[in-house]
Amino acid sequence: MCFRCACWRSPSRHCSPCRCCVPAGRRVTEPHAGTSHGLAAKLAWRRGALAFDIDLTLPPKGVTALFGPSGAGKSSCLRALAGIERDAIGRVSFGQTAWQDSAHRLFVPPHRRRIGYVFQEPSLFTHRSVAGNLDFGYRRAGRPSHLDRDGLIDRFGVRPLLQRRVDALSGGERQRVAMVRALLSDPALLMLDEPLSALDGAARADLLECLESLHGTLQVPMIYVSHNVDEVARLADHLVLLEAGHVVAQGALQDTLARLDLPPALGEALGAVIEGRVVSYDAHDQLIELDFPGGRLWLPYRHESVGQGLRCRIGARDVVLTRLPQTGTSALNQLPCRIIAVADADHPAQVLVQLDAGGCVLLARITRRSWHALGLAPGSEAWAQVKAVALGV
Template identity: 45%
Template sequence: MIWPLRRRAPAMPVAAGLGEIHARFKVAHAGFSLDIDVNLPGRGVSALFGHSGSGKTSCLRCFAGLDQPAEGYLQVNGELWQDSARGIFVPAHQRAVGYVFQHANLFTHLSVQRNLDFGLTRIPLAQRRIAREQAVELLGIGHLLERLPGKLSGGEQQRVAIARALLTSPRLLLLDEPLASLDLKRKQEVLPYLERLHAELQIPVVYVSHSPDEVARLADHLVLLEDGRVSASGPLKETLLRADLPFVFEEDAEAVVDASVLAHDARYGLLQVQLPASGISLQLPHAPLPVGTAVRIKIKARDVSLSLQQAEDSSVLNLLPAQVLAVISVTGQAHVLVRVQVGAEQLIARITRYSCDRLHIQPGQSLWAQVKSVSLLSSSCGAGEQA
């Protein structure tokens, strides 16, 4: 959705907090209340993650100014948009916000070109920071400009909606489950373009999703919401490993790791990637990528086993030297999680309590992590494939 802006309210600068987003909202509805206080990075993607009814969309509506909390504060990279204590509230149509919903909400009687023009012409020339050509190229929609929305796939419609939002030159981009209405094929079509926005634009993004894979692939910062409250907030990789969060002990517990491409074995179809600041590498089935390409990979805790000795005859491709950081258990659980350091990165292994006791695993111990499966989430080339 594009707000029909003619002129924006002048930004209200604040001395502190430049380079971050500070949001504090208290909203009471019948049967539900929202009470959050978070600091988010001033660039990159911050994901709001939680089950249905946790308050994700309510948060986004407060960011956009669609809801006015009785108590609220919002500062975006040095601009004050709301402070209920001082009687300040910049209304929705004057906020420099781009908002994309689950459904594209394009004007069906207008061509793609004219939909884009609607976003662009709402903003005075002096305030435009993103050119039409840049948005068209970023979202790969140049060949669609003369089409009507009814002639587009769901993924194409969402790419046009995102481009239209960008043409309002927002200082904050809000994406409310933009892939939820798409099938898997269309999601895979759109995700590389979202990665490009992340890599090439300075605009901070708040991304709402209930999909763990989307969050792991796109986010830098993770905010976990439960019943209208923040149960965790922090850098993605650190937050996924927190032992005090309930999802850590679910089947999908995982670690997200950054790496770079070293080589490709054409004979066996294996991509070799290297972990940062170490000589440690992993192999995974994947098509070739250019050497040096930055990639993000996901390793599930259930796909990591531990051994006191380096196995010499094993079908497991990835045998990594590791050091135990912590052993995490919960009363009544048959399994424990073992958090290990591998180079500059951390992984988690989900093993039985019996195996943990039999191997006498304890913090500080050196051992071998055997990684059975690795998923390539994303790359700077926009590729992503399950290993």
């Protein structure tokens, strides 16, 4: 298989796009990172018993998460956007450039889409050292001066690994190398397919911190596939929710996870993602205090410093509602709220309550009995109790 044009011909380093990739006479333009448009796709295909029908529009910057339960089709969707899933029929565009248009027999092969792709299992060259793997993409991109090669190597902690062989690396080390190699290829779009799923707890936490630090300085958009809602809450700006090969919701992260109309398969992910700033640190109890528009929250200390911006996810299951503030409770956090709306949950004994906490939307999953016993109703006031140990950060 030709890795340059993704067709079944003999490999050639200098091969041009084949007729199956680009119609004769059609000029293919390369997208660039400075475009004012994001990625748009409308595709349909079948993989086994699962029929895909994808219609999505992604912003031109920031991190978009493809999120959903196992088997929802997240990885297959990413492969179709990259041009690896050749059975997908429809249209894909990035910026002002069409990557695929089945109606006009247009198909730009993956290597001409300027995508940095990181798979679940790192696809590194085993016959090259770590330095050789990193330099491969960097040289092919023309050693672009705007890329901080040394800065990326240090940020992901791979400098001590440069002279080592790939087969001597741990899973976490391989994945860090794969990410740096993708970034050094000067992509217009970065795609990460569950890069932390095969890692143990320590390696996963370490790499997640690397990605989190990259978020604020990344100049190209990223599409991140995950089934872990805490990863999504820490990294994503935009969210696409998938179920059974279909997009069931998409939009800003905070708005989408707090919706009341999501399908039951996504029920465990329901909740709120709030953004605030660390205002104090209790060294004795190893807690930090986060200030946000709805009040203040105590969270377990990780490695944060006072003044640092921070995201916090509050799961709907972790919120307890009361009519009045409580004393003598182990819950460290109590927030005054106003009830916005209520909806049936996926179990008939439960309801979902949407809350306004100083302009921030929270969700609470409570029993129907508690809803009636407390006399709650849209527009009424309530207090949301949240245990500090339940807060995912």
